[in-house]
Amino acid sequence: MAERCLSLLIGYLCGCILTADLLTRRRQKPSLRSLGSGNPGAANAALQLGPGWGLLVLCGDVGKTALACLLCRFLLFPELGRLAVLYAGLGAVLGHNWPFWAHFRGGKGVAALCALSVIYLPAAGAATIALMLLVSAVTRRLSAGAAAIGPSFLLAVLCFHRPVEECVLALLIALAMLARSLMSLAE
Numbered sequence: 001m002a003e004r005c006l007s008l009l010i011g012y013l014c015g016c017i018l019t020a021d022l023l024t025r026r027r028q029k030p031s032l033r034s035l036g037s038g039n040p041g042a043a044n045a046a047l048q049l050g051p052g053w054g055l056l057v058l059c060g061d062v063g064k065t066a067l068a069c070l071l072c073r074f075l076l077f078p079e080l081g082r083l084a085v086l087y088a089g090l091g092a093v094l095g096h097n098w099p100f101w102a103h104f105r106g107g108k109g110v111a112a113l114c115a116l117s118v119i120y121l122p123a124a125g126a127a128t129i130a131l132m133l134l135v136s137a138v139t140r141r142l143s144a145g146a147a148a149i150g151p152s153f154l155l156a157v158l159c160f161h162r163p164v165e166e167c168v169l170a171l172l173i174a175l176a177m178l179a180r181s182l183m184s185l186a187e
Contacts, residue, residue, distance in 0.1 A: 003080055007072040007087035014068035014088075015095020018106060019060025020045050023053065033105075041107040043142050061111035065092040069119045082120055086169040089116025093173055097180045108180050110146050113173065117153050124156040131155070143181070150177025 020032045020040035032040045035048040042061065046054025068091065072084040080087070089112070096112045098104040110132075118125030131152035136145030150173060157170035 003077040004083070004087050007068075007077055007080065007084050008091040010072055010076070011065075011068040011088035011091020011093075012095040013091075014064045015092035015097075015109075015112060016099040016101060016106075017060075017064050018096070018099060018102065019064070020057045020107070021102070023056055023060070024049075029053075039107055042111055058111055061096065061107070062115040065089060065096075065112040065115035066119060068092045069116055073119070083165060083169070085116060085120045086166060086173075089113075089120065090169055090173050090176070092116060093176050097176060108146050109177055110149055113149050113153060113177060116173075117156070121157075121160060121162075124153070124160050127156040127159070128153045147178065147181035150174035150181075153177075 018040050020042075023029075023045075024031055029049060032038070032044050032048060036044045038044070040057075042054045042058035045057040068088040069085045072080070072088040073082070077084045092112045093109040093116070095106075097106045097109045099106045114125070114129055114132075117128045128149060132145040132149040135148040135152075136142055139145075154167075154170045154174040157167055162170070
């Protein structure tokens with residue numbers, strides 16, 4: 001049980017690193033929280049500051065999630081197997097969406113979920129990302145794709161007949177993503 005809790009904590013602390021905030025402060029650019037949608041994510045960075053900024057934010061958000069997931073999976077708690085990825089990934093999503101240092105106001109966690117899903121099970125990750133892109137294309141709204149990514153991940157995990165604990169973690173991840181999407185709609 002301690003390994004699971006530590007994986008979650010490591011993921012949360014890595015997730016709390018909001019790449020967009022770090023980059024805009026370092027480069028003396030306006031905060032993304034005051035531009036466009038107000039979301040400190042790759043899409044808003046690309047739209048407001050240019051595609052290069054969006055790519056940097058995307059790489060940082062994917063990188064912090066990958067760091068947490070791979071560190072827990074292969075170095076710290078290899079005995080947990082894929083569960084280490086899910087616990088660390090859940091923590092990264094929670095940290096990205098609700099970072100303690102930013103008064104629990106973070107991003108939407110889309111890049112974090114994309115990264116964790118591909119690391120967890122590449123086929124499930126590909127299905128998750130494909131479903132998110134399909135919803136975005138059909139609705140012509142990135143926010144719809146962001147809202148769909150959590151349920152898409154849960155559906156992919158269920159379709160691959162994963163063990164119960166993995167399905168429960170996928171459900172928690174999906175609920176965290178839906179909660180954040182609903183919160184951003186209310187803002």
